[in-house]
Amino acid sequence: MIYAALGLSPDEFKYNELFRSSIVEGRGFDEYDYYACILADEVSEKLNVSAGDWVWWQGMKLKVVGIVASDVINSYLDLDQESIMPFNPNLMVATLKKSVPGGSDSYVPLSASEVLILPHNLVKRLGGHVSSISIYLKEEGEDIARTIAMSLDLEVYYSYNGKVSLFSRLPAYEFRGLTFILIPLLIGSGTILNSMLNVLKMREREMSIYSALGLPPSGVIFLFLGELLVFAFISTLVGYTLGLLFNHILKAFNVLPETFIVNYTSMAVLFSMIFAMVATLIPSIYPIYKAARLVTPSLARKWELPTKPRGDEWEIPLPFVFTNILEAGGALLFLYEYAELHKRETVEKFIIREVKFDPEVPSVDIVLSLAPFEAKIITKATITVIRRGDRHFLDIMLRRLSGVYDTWVLSSRNFIDAIRKQLLVWRSLKPEMRREYIDKFSSKRFK
Incomplete structure (x- = not known):
C-alpha cells in the first residue's frame, strides 16, 4: 500500500553517495524524467516489475527507472537526524484528534515500501510541499550556512568532515539608558523602603496577634509578599494605562506629531513593566525579613515537635x-x-x-x-x-x-x-x- 510520494531531484543521485549505493537495479532520476518513478525492492517484488516497466498510480502512467534497497533508504537520516521519509498520514490525523497517546512520538515516518519516489517537479505539480533543501558545496561553506540562516530565518544544518552544525536566527535584546534612570530608581527604591519600614512599625501589634494565633514567620513573609505583589502589579498596570492615555491626549492636542506611533506591544514595554515590579519588590526584602523576625525573635522559624517517641x-x-x-x-x-x-x-x-x-x-x-x-x-x-x-x-x-x-x-x-x-x-x-x-x-x- 502506497501512502505518500517522496519527491527527489536528480542531484540527489548525482551527489549523494547513499542514494547511489541504494540503487539495486536501473538508475536514479535525470533532468529529463517527469512521468517516472523509483520503487522499493519489496514493492517491485510484489508487483513483479523491474526497471524499464510501466506502472499506474493515481491515474498516471509512470515508468519505473530504478529499484532501491528498502533497508538502505529506511536507515538513512538527514543532517537533522530525521528520516527523509514522509510521516504516516493516518497516525498524524489520529494524533491531531488526540486519539493516539504519546504526543510527538506518534509522528512515525513511513517505510520505503509504503512510499513512491517521484521526480520533484511532478510532486510539486501534484500539490507537494518542499520539506528540505540540500546544497552540495565544493569547499567549506560555514559562512554561507550562517548567511542563509540570518537572511531567511531558517534552520540550516551544515556538515563538514563528519561534523554537523546547526545555524538559526535567535532574537537578542540590548538594554540602553540605564544610567539615565539609575538615580530616580535609587530614590524610588529608598522611598519604598522607608514606606515599608513605616508600615512595619504601624503593624507590629497586628503581627503580635498573628503570632499568638500560631502564624509562623513564613506566613508573615507570604502575607507581606502577597500585598506587595498586588501593589506592584496594580501600580505597573495603572502606570502603563496612564502612559497610553497621556500619549493619546498629547497626540490629540497636536503636542506630539501625527507621525508619532505608540508602540504598546514592544518587548521593551514588557521589560519596563517587569523592571518596575522588581524595583518595587527588591527594597521590600529587608522589611519583610524584619517582620518575620518580629513574629518569632528566636532562631526557630517554624513550630517543631518538642518531644521524641519513647518506644511505642x-x-x-x-x-x-x-x-x-x-x-x-x-x-x-x-x-x-x-x-x-x-x-x-x-x-x-x-x-x-x-x-x-x-x-x-x-x-x-x-x-x-x-x-x-x-x-x-x-x-x-x-x-x-x-x-x-x-x-x-x-x-x-x-x-x-x-x-x-x-x-x-x-x-x-x-x-x-x-x-x-x-x-x-x-x-x-x-x-x-x-x-x-x-x-x-x-x-x-x-x-
Missing part, C-alpha cells in the same frame, strides 16, 4: 493555652467533630477508624491508619486536657499498634500537624461559634 508511645504537648476547662473542652469537642468527618478516605494522609469522646476526663480517643496505607500503620491517639497551674493545655498521646517503627514516627507528624492546624482554625472562629461548642461540652459534662 509518643506524648506531644500542643502549643495552645486555655483559661479554663470549659474552653479546653469546647476545643476538644471541635476536634472530635473533625475526627468524625475523617472516618472515610479524604485528602488527608490518615483515615480515622474509631473515635470516642469522653467528657468526664475530658479526652478524645482515636484509632487511625496513617499513610502510606499499604504499610498498615495503625496508631491510637488520645487527646487529653491537662491542667498546669491555673491554665489548661491539650496533650496528644500516640501508641503504635502496628506498622514499621520508623515509618510510624514519620507518618505521625502529618496527623499531629493536622490537629495543630485544626486548633488554629478553632482560634479563628467567631466568639459566638466557640461559645456553642463550650455550651455543648458543658451540657455533656454536667448532665
Whole structure:
C-alpha cells in the first residue's frame, strides 16, 4: 500500500553517495524524467516489475527507472537526524484528534515500501510541499550556512568532515539608558523602603496577634509578599494605562506629531513593566525579613515537635493555652467533630477508624491508619486536657499498634500537624461559634 510520494531531484543521485549505493537495479532520476518513478525492492517484488516497466498510480502512467534497497533508504537520516521519509498520514490525523497517546512520538515516518519516489517537479505539480533543501558545496561553506540562516530565518544544518552544525536566527535584546534612570530608581527604591519600614512599625501589634494565633514567620513573609505583589502589579498596570492615555491626549492636542506611533506591544514595554515590579519588590526584602523576625525573635522559624517517641508511645504537648476547662473542652469537642468527618478516605494522609469522646476526663480517643496505607500503620491517639497551674493545655498521646517503627514516627507528624492546624482554625472562629461548642461540652459534662 502506497501512502505518500517522496519527491527527489536528480542531484540527489548525482551527489549523494547513499542514494547511489541504494540503487539495486536501473538508475536514479535525470533532468529529463517527469512521468517516472523509483520503487522499493519489496514493492517491485510484489508487483513483479523491474526497471524499464510501466506502472499506474493515481491515474498516471509512470515508468519505473530504478529499484532501491528498502533497508538502505529506511536507515538513512538527514543532517537533522530525521528520516527523509514522509510521516504516516493516518497516525498524524489520529494524533491531531488526540486519539493516539504519546504526543510527538506518534509522528512515525513511513517505510520505503509504503512510499513512491517521484521526480520533484511532478510532486510539486501534484500539490507537494518542499520539506528540505540540500546544497552540495565544493569547499567549506560555514559562512554561507550562517548567511542563509540570518537572511531567511531558517534552520540550516551544515556538515563538514563528519561534523554537523546547526545555524538559526535567535532574537537578542540590548538594554540602553540605564544610567539615565539609575538615580530616580535609587530614590524610588529608598522611598519604598522607608514606606515599608513605616508600615512595619504601624503593624507590629497586628503581627503580635498573628503570632499568638500560631502564624509562623513564613506566613508573615507570604502575607507581606502577597500585598506587595498586588501593589506592584496594580501600580505597573495603572502606570502603563496612564502612559497610553497621556500619549493619546498629547497626540490629540497636536503636542506630539501625527507621525508619532505608540508602540504598546514592544518587548521593551514588557521589560519596563517587569523592571518596575522588581524595583518595587527588591527594597521590600529587608522589611519583610524584619517582620518575620518580629513574629518569632528566636532562631526557630517554624513550630517543631518538642518531644521524641519513647518506644511505642509518643506524648506531644500542643502549643495552645486555655483559661479554663470549659474552653479546653469546647476545643476538644471541635476536634472530635473533625475526627468524625475523617472516618472515610479524604485528602488527608490518615483515615480515622474509631473515635470516642469522653467528657468526664475530658479526652478524645482515636484509632487511625496513617499513610502510606499499604504499610498498615495503625496508631491510637488520645487527646487529653491537662491542667498546669491555673491554665489548661491539650496533650496528644500516640501508641503504635502496628506498622514499621520508623515509618510510624514519620507518618505521625502529618496527623499531629493536622490537629495543630485544626486548633488554629478553632482560634479563628467567631466568639459566638466557640461559645456553642463550650455550651455543648458543658451540657455533656454536667448532665
